[in-house]
Amino acid sequence: MTRSPQYPELDTPCAVINLDTVDRNVNAYQAYCDKHGIALRPHIKTHKIPAFAKQQLAAGAKGITCQKIGEAEVMADAGLDDILLTYNVLGTRKLARLRALFDRVKTLRVVADNTAVVEGLSRAFADSDKPLEILVECDTGGGRCGVQTPKAAVALAQKIESLPGVSFAGLMTYPSAGGGPKVGGFFGDVMALLDGLGIACPIRSSGGTPDMWKAHEVAHVTEHRIGTYIYNDRSLMARDVCGEDDCALRVVAEVVSLPAPGRAVIDAGSKVLTSDLLGLEGFGYVVGHPEVDVVGLSEEHGVLHFEPDLTPFEIGERIEIIPNHVCVVSNMLDQVHLVRGDTIKTVDVAARGKVL
Ligand SMILES: Cc1ncc(COP(=O)(O)O)c(C=O)c1O
Incomplete structure (x- = not known):
């Protein structure tokens, strides 16, 4: 399983x-x-x-x-x-x-x-x-x-x-x-x-x-x-260097608000996904939801858009996002979670923030 x-x-x-x-x-x-x-x-x-x-x-x-x-x-x-x-x-x-x-x-x-x-x-x-x-x-x-x-x-x-x-x-x-x-x-x-x-x-x-x-x-x-x-990341998917299955790191975020038709808000903003576009439109790919765009980020909120007659998410639902530029995302996090089968191990990102 x-x-x-x-x-x-x-x-x-x-x-x-x-x-x-x-x-x-x-x-x-x-x-x-x-x-x-x-x-x-x-x-x-x-x-x-x-x-x-x-x-x-x-x-x-x-x-x-x-x-x-x-x-x-x-x-x-x-x-x-x-x-x-x-x-x-x-x-x-x-x-x-x-x-x-x-x-x-x-x-x-x-x-x-x-x-x-x-x-x-x-x-x-x-x-x-x-x-x-x-x-x-x-x-x-x-x-x-x-x-x-x-x-x-x-x-x-x-x-x-x-x-x-x-x-x-x-x-x-x-x-x-x-x-x-x-x-x-x-x-x-x-x-x-x-x-x-x-x-x-x-x-x-x-x-x-x-x-x-x-x-x-x-x-x-x-x-x-x-x-x-x-x-790997979305920028490399866009260049056909890799496919979705080759993207090992995903940001897991929760839908915290459905404030208007066609809009959802998640708890990952620029402090997690970063503002890097790398020439792309949108701030990441929502796995399993090609109909959804990550159109905007403030520090702690990510704004998703989709057709107003769609209801792709519920409040509290979790989604996975393949970030545009994965290297900067791992620099934003103290820890990441390593998953193999049913086991999860949490490790420190030991060299994060080491800019000196
Ligand atoms: C000097 C240098 N070498 C190698 C790399 C690796 O590049 P990539 O992440 O595209 O593999 C980088 C990326 O920033 C770099 O600055």
């Missing part, structure tokens, strides 16, 4: 995570990476839970990716010891924490896209027994951080190689969806220039769930960083 989808033992709003779906998502992508000889380095920003990071490693991932030092500290405390920090680290306090983290894990690498960051890293690691390895972040079309040209990437690699305490280990990019060809072109140009200078470039790291099944088509890439795939 499977559990009722309404989870009467849980209070709402909350998030439930189907562990069978997590297993399927983790194992399927690991099998793909293994088949194509790509090192998988999952980004923990989606789940923020050490047990899931360990599951990803047990399945065959090479290490993990973290965005912030605070996330990496939580993972290191739990025994995760191969971490790539994909963020420019600046300032004495953060550099001191980075150094302390480096001294207690097996492998910690960082990225950088400018000389100020590289010089700060060098100062913080100048007296280290082994150098801190740095990947040069390249903007291959994502329009966020990253050096803008292959020549600039080479210049930064040379700068890194000239400084004490740090060494150049390769390239990193976070492309926009569909950006694979640009990544291959950019990385190829940098590698050719580095080759001419006799500088090795062993790691070429790209990432993203939207193009996860095309990672093997991207030239020169040795490693893929991917986060959302473990849970």
